Amino acid sequence: MLRRLHSLPGLFAALLIAALALTGAFLAFDSIVDRSGSTIPATGQVSVAAIAEAVQARHAEVERIVRTASGTVIAYYFEADLPGAELVDPLTGQAIGPHEPSNLTRTVTNLHRSFLMGDAGRVAAGLGAAAMLVLCVSGAMLLAARLGGWVAILRPSRGSLSQRLHCELGRFAVIGLTLSALTGCWMSLATFGVLPDGAAAEVAALVPPSGAARLPPGQLAALQAVDLSALRELTFPYGADLTDTYTLTTAQDIAHVDAATGQVLDFTPNGLARQVHETIVMLHTGRGVWPLALLLGLAALTAPVLAGAGGVIWWRRRAALPTIRQNVGAQSADTIILVGSEGNSTWGFAVTLHAALTKAGHRVHAGPMNSLAPRYAQAKRLLILTATYGDGDAPESAKLFLQRLERASGALPVAVLGFGDRSFPKFCGFAEQVTEALRAKGWPVLFDTWQVDRKSAQTFADWGKVLGEEIGTKLELAHVAARPKTTALELSGRVEYGAESQTPTAILSFALPASGGFWRRRRLPRFEAGDLVGILAPGSDLPRFYSLASASTDGVLEICVRKQPGGLCSGFLHELPPGGRIEAFIRPNPSFRPSRGKAPVILIGAGTGIGPLAGFIRHNTRHRPMHLYWGGRHPGSDFLYGPQLHQYVEDGRLARLNTAFSRVPGGGYVQDRLAADSAGVRDLMQQGAQVLVCGGRDMAGGVARAFEAILHPLGLDLATLKSEGRYREDVY
Structure with a gap:
């Protein structure tokens, strides 16, 4: 809302x-x-009488003198029955030049x-x-x-x-x-x-003026008593009418002054309403207060x-959401579907569920989990479909769900369906968190939480049958995943590593195919180092995601790929010949990149996790302090980006290179290197450093344990750093 x-x-x-x-x-x-062009006399230096005297000495018939909020003094007069206006020096009362208001x-x-x-x-x-x-x-x-x-x-x-x-x-x-x-x-x-x-209508003086011959304005006591800084406007009496008066408007009041005696005939003080209004005008315009x-x-x-x-x-946001036909309003629906998704694939399952329920006669509303309302007027059930991001975290469209659940008052029967990859240790971890929170809140659960592994359409269909039995509606959930829109790219470069350690790894660069002419030129999709590229291997509709080591401004799409035993996509990429093509699409990953500022950055990775870290360093042209801790197997065959990293140290883009190789005598792992350098790491953290970790789950777990020990003397912990965005992971 x-x-x-x-x-x-x-x-x-x-x-x-x-x-x-x-x-x-x-x-x-x-x-x-x-x-900036106005002269402001010191308080008490110049009176209204002195300025009026000087102006009238030049012009027989003066209409009025105005002091603007910026301090400019303007005199309006008549010469030979023709109106004129001039700028007045507020120190001397002398004319500076004609006043010509800007038409612009x-x-x-x-x-x-x-x-x-x-x-x-x-x-x-x-x-x-x-x-x-x-x-x-x-x-x-x-x-x-x-x-x-x-x-x-x-x-x-x-x-x-x-x-x-x-x-x-x-x-x-x-x-x-x-x-x-x-x-x-x-x-x-x-x-x-x-x-x-608070504006008061001007009225005639309550005390009649004397009607005697007028004194020069410089001799009028009422005008002598008013400092120029307080003046808003001084209206002169009409020349032929001896009963006319000066009208003096200041910040405090409006007064009529006898032109013959200089006495104040009456005054109308500005009330509270006028003072408030003038303050409002000053705050809105900033006139007279240049910092404002x-x-x-x-x-x-x-x-x-x-x-x-x-x-x-x-x-x-609108383009990322699927089109859901007949999506009724949340307060008029009998069934609420809330979706937690990072890359929008879970939305596809929600659309299939929505269509099936609608066809069965239900009034259904689907929205992101972040849109959970405090209460639904007509809903009979809540269905939650959620993915898990990273290491058991909430996906982007569900980050606020648990907070909103705390404020929700209407308990609905609920069913939770989790989506994830069983190869990850916290498979459907966020779905489990949601289920526990709902139980703790006292919401009735229709049946135990189900888990869908790798977007299994069959598991989803089976869950639909159980759901249908619970709500008394036969459901046939035949889900067909939409193929993502891809871009064709050609392999333009390959650097191979790992032959000696039997861990084939390659840095692969891809470019757009030749377009065949100026008018057919295309550009790479927009991406930054640390974003993800999804690649569809031939014969597969499930993309494999790789962290990007380049930005689109580099002119190539670069990834670091280790060949996995039996890996369909990694095997395809390693066997791809020069000029061979892939079908790929970009998934932004803005949560994994250096935050802005000058604070140090600690980059930690192992194996192919070096990819995005090398990209961050490559683009560190402002020489922000970046410290890299990286682990490999053997420096002779597995030192990914070795020559480039040494060059980055020389040109200042990398402040320090710390490596750990596990297959050499006395070697170790990257977490061991961190522990050995705990004093230096602790000093960087005290300077406000941000930590970015990329690589396998085991490595990330070891690094997390090492960091907990490093942070303990500082009174910090990983949970706090993660909440502040100072410890971020890209783990696979």
Whole structure:
């Protein structure tokens, strides 16, 4: 609900908000320029009387003198019945030059206030401010939830480039944008009289003026008593009418001053409503307070970028979800299907289940596990289909489920179906966590949790029969996995290792096939080192995933592959001749890459786990301190990326190279190398280092145990580091 509340105003009001933001940024920076060119006398240095005297000495008929919020003094007058305006030196009262208002500033101001459409435009501007306020509040709440609560609001963000850009810019600009939106809403409501602006209508003086001959303004006591810094406007009496008065408007009140005696005839103090309104205007415009104007201007400039990045995030999220026909609303459904998926394959099973239940006459709603509602009005059952990510973790669309479950109040009969790969030690581990949490919450379980190994359609169909028996509906779940959209790539390079240790390993580089002409040129799919490439071996619909050692900007797709005994995909890749083709697709893996900043990075891997780590080092052109700990079998035959790593040490991209070879006398494993260097590792962790681990499960387990021992003297633990994004794993 919160994400929808954040998305809808952004989608429908993106152009409106962008226009308000850009014009607001222009006006904010214009106020800074205006302020920088103004001279501000010290308090008590110049009085209103002195300025009025100097101006009237030059012009027989002065209409008024205005001091703007930026400190500029402008005099309006008539010469030979023709109006004129001049800029006035606030120190001496002398003319600086003619006052020529900027047509551009005037136009931009009208665009910002009403889009040049009168009252209808003012309404639109007010609605735009309200939409921006909703976006700021909901965005801050989403960011806090994403990072682990308000106490973690300053943690580095994760995700794709558009997600990180959206989060980081939003975090920078949220105060300024919220202030602009809130004050904009206030001013819009005040414009239409919904909120008071405290403006008092000018009335004639209660005490009649003397009507005697006027004194020069410099001799009037009431004007002498007012410092120029307090002036808003001084209106001069009409020349032919001796009963007319000066009208003096200051920050505190409006007063009428006798032009002959200099006495204050009456005054109307600004009430609380007027003071609040003037404060709101100052906070909205920043005029007169250049640091505030700078903050507002910079924040406003981020709004179009935030809108663009948010649109990309929304589009990618929508494009990633399958089309579910007849997906009824959550509060009108009798059956709720919630899906936990990382690569969207679990959604395919959910679509099959949804279609079968709908065909049987049920009203079914399907959504991500993160969308669990506190209560469902008409639901009779909840069906959860969830994959497990990494080492028993929640997949992306289910990361908030357990938190939402704690706040849920309506218990439904529930069935959980887990998806995973039985070769992993924590096969369907997250599904088991969900089942335990549901039981602890007191939700009735329809039947024991089932587990689907490697997307088995038969197991899914069998589970469907059991589910059908429980709910009294015959279900035939005939699931056919959709083949992912792939790109054809050609093998362009191969470097082989491991012949002496009987562990054939190769670094393989792939490029796009020749396109046959300029107009048929294509580009590689966009990816970063650490992302995953799925490769479909001939005759198989199940992809094998490999961590990428390159980025698309390198012009090649590079992976490190060890030939597994009986491995269909690894065998295919090792036998692929130069120019041979593969069918591949990219799966982003934004959670496994160095976070931004200057803190050290500790890279740990073994065997082919060096691939993405080498890619991180290759692109470390800013020489951020990177320390690599890597384990292999023998330096003579298995030192993957050996020449490149030594070159990276020489050119500064790699701060330190630490290796461990298990097949040499006195050798060991990478976790042993870490333990031996515990003091150095501990020092890096005290500097805020991030740890990235890539490789096999056994190696990752040994590294985790070594790190627990290293961290203990610091009062840290792996759970804390993982929650902060400082310890990340890519384990297979």
